[in-house]
Amino acid sequence: NPAVPTVASQITNDTTPVISGTAEIGSTVTVVVAGATYTTTADGSGNWAIDTGAATPTSGTFAPNVNGTNEVALTSTDAAGNSTVDTTTLELTIDTTNPAVPTVASQITNDTTPVLNGTAEIGSTVTVVVAGATYTTTADGSGNWAIDTGVATPTSGTFAPNVNGTNEVAVTSTDAAGNSTVDATTLELTIETTPPAVPTVASQITNNITP
Secondary structure (H helix, E strand, O other): OOOOOEEOOEEEOOOOOEEEEEOOOOOEEEEEEOOEEEEEEOOOOOEEEEEOOOOOOOEEOOOOOOEEEEOEEEEEEOOOOOEEEOOOOOOEEEEOOOOOOOEEOOEEEOOOOOEEEEEOOOOOEEEEEEOOEEEEEEOOOOOEEEEEOOOOOOOEEOOOOOOEEEEOEEEEEEOOOOOEEEOOOOOOEEEEOOOOOOOOOOOOOOOOOOO
């Protein structure tokens, strides 16, 4: 029998994704997924691919679960008619749902390199753009994120905040499938480094022992 064929597992927001994997060189690869059957041939490197957005099924219609898992059943058949099937299941996950709206905790501080923090969907990639710098982190298992602007290295730009006024903090949460959501607030960071006016004490001479 041919070598066991494989399907590359993926999580995507593409509802007509490219499905790919490996199979014995030159074998006929039959792919059954989401109600459609496709046929292709493994190339000289033992790779195969089906673009569900462009390929015409040999039978059925491609109608995937667009918010969940999809089984990809794969059969590799050699020139002699021997066949082998893949050994994995539910290799295709399509997720078209945007993550929960991320948040930024508003703050007023005299720290010119403050810690920014907020919430986002657990495990999502959090991109924070503030004062000319872009930072990237991951929301933890409790859905919290934080960036210490005094320690973290920006992925681009330089952190140069308005140190006597407001600063916009733009946050984007991106899930594993590539869906993104932005925060809904503005001007969340206020830095104030100007001391208050000098206080005064009114001088007095009195015989009142509790003035």
